Amino acid sequence: DIQMTQSPSSVSASVGDRVTITCRASQGVSSGLGWYQQKPGKAPKLLIYAASNLQSGVPSRFSGSGSGTDFTLTISNLQPEDFAIYYCQQAKSFPLTFGGGTKVEIK
Amino acid sequence: QITLKESGPTLVKPTQTLTLTCIFSGFSFNINGMGVGWIRQPPGKALEWLALVYWDDDKRYSPSLKSRLTIAKDTSKNQVVLTMTNMDPVDTATYYCARPYCRSGSCYVDYWGQGTLVTVSS
Numbered sequence: 001d002i003q004m005t006q007s008p009s010s011v012s013a014s015v016g017d018r019v020t021i022t023c024r025a026s027q028g029v030s031s032g033l034g035w036y037q038q039k040p041g042k043a044p045k046l047l048i049y050a051a052s053n054l055q056s057g058v059p060s061r062f063s064g065s066g067s068g069t070d071f072t073l074t075i076s077n078l079q080p081e082d083f084a085i086y087y088c089q090q091a092k093s094f095p096l097t098f099g100g101g102t103k104v105e106i107k
Numbered sequence: 108q109i110t111l112k113e114s115g116p117t118l119v120k121p122t123q124t125l126t127l128t129c130i131f132s133g134f135s136f137n138i139n140g141m142g143v144g145w146i147r148q149p150p151g152k153a154l155e156w157l158a159l160v161y162w163d164d165d166k167r168y169s170p171s172l173k174s175r176l177t178i179a180k181d182t183s184k185n186q187v188v189l190t191m192t193n194m195d196p197v198d199t200a201t202y203y204c205a206r207p208y209c210r211s212g213s214c215y216v217d218y219w220g221q222g223t224l225v226t227v228s229s
Contacts, residue, residue, distance in 0.1 A: 001170065032213035036154075043203055043219035044154065050213065087154055091213035094167045098154040 002026050002090050006099035012107040017078045021102045023071045023088035032092030035064055035073045038101075039084045048073065049091070075104070109133035111143070111204045111220035118226050119194050125225060129187045129204030136162045136182040142207050143180065143187040146216070147200040155200075159207060159214075160187060196227045 003026035013019050023033065031051040036044035046055045048064040051071060061076045075082055083106055088099040115127035129143060136143075144159035144167075158178040159167045168176050177190045187204065204220035 030213075034215040036216075043222055044216070045219075046208075046215055046217050049208070049215045049217075050210070055217070089154075089215065091215050094159075095169045096156040096214060098156070100153045 001095055002029060002093060002097050004088055004090055004097050004099040006086075006088055006102050008102060009100065010103040010105060012105045013078055014107045015078055015080055017107075019075045019078055019082075019104055021073045021086055021088075021104075023066075023073070023099050025069045025071075025090050028068045029090045029092035031067050032090060033064070033066065033071045034089045034091055035062075036087045036089065036098075037082075037084045038087065044087060047086075078104075109206065109218045111206060111218060113202060113204045113220045113223040115202075115223055115225065117224060118228065120229050121195055121227060123194050125189075125191045125194050125198070127189045127191075127202055127204075127223065127225075129189075129220060131185050131187070131204070131206070134206065135185065136180055138162060140209060142209070142214075144205050144207055144216075145178065145187075145189045146203045146205050146219075147198075148203070148222075149197075149200040152200075157191075157202075158189060194227045198225070199227045200225060 005024045033051045035048040038044040052064045085101045111131040142161040145157040160178045160180045175192045201222040203222045205216040206218040207214040208217040
């Protein structure tokens, strides 16, 4: 299985801040990387696929980059509705695997 | 509009078999490449992918759980059933039905059910 490691596990930030979350794969996944947002009691929501492609309807303040083993999710101009847990997922091979999550909290 | 909804028991006893059903609408297994799968999330923990069945009945399982899982589809009913044998308290989780979006050999989940919490306890 491909192991996905996210950092940090939590980050405190204020509205308007820029937040960066990293995800590292235990082996190369090319650009097969997705990012999800999950709010309490809700199912995850796909934000970005193929490392850098914004899912339809997702605000442009979300962006993704990277390839191979190292990836980044950036949230620019953090909004109140962005406080949530974010997960990366490698999409290249089965079993599909997720990172441990990063909680974005209000400072 | 694409929707998926899970149903099944909320409480099972250790060693019992769990059977979950996903009924979906807005798409069909008659479409080349279509699939439906299951993902779970223990309380306060990360997501874990379990199984996936494709339109052509190709099935993929989590290697660590493969011996305990069976996934099956009923195309005429737009339904997917997951069974998990020998349930243990560590299997307590919210179980999500999910539709993967696959492109260029990579699969993401673009539609999720609301999830159903299954507790394993005697």
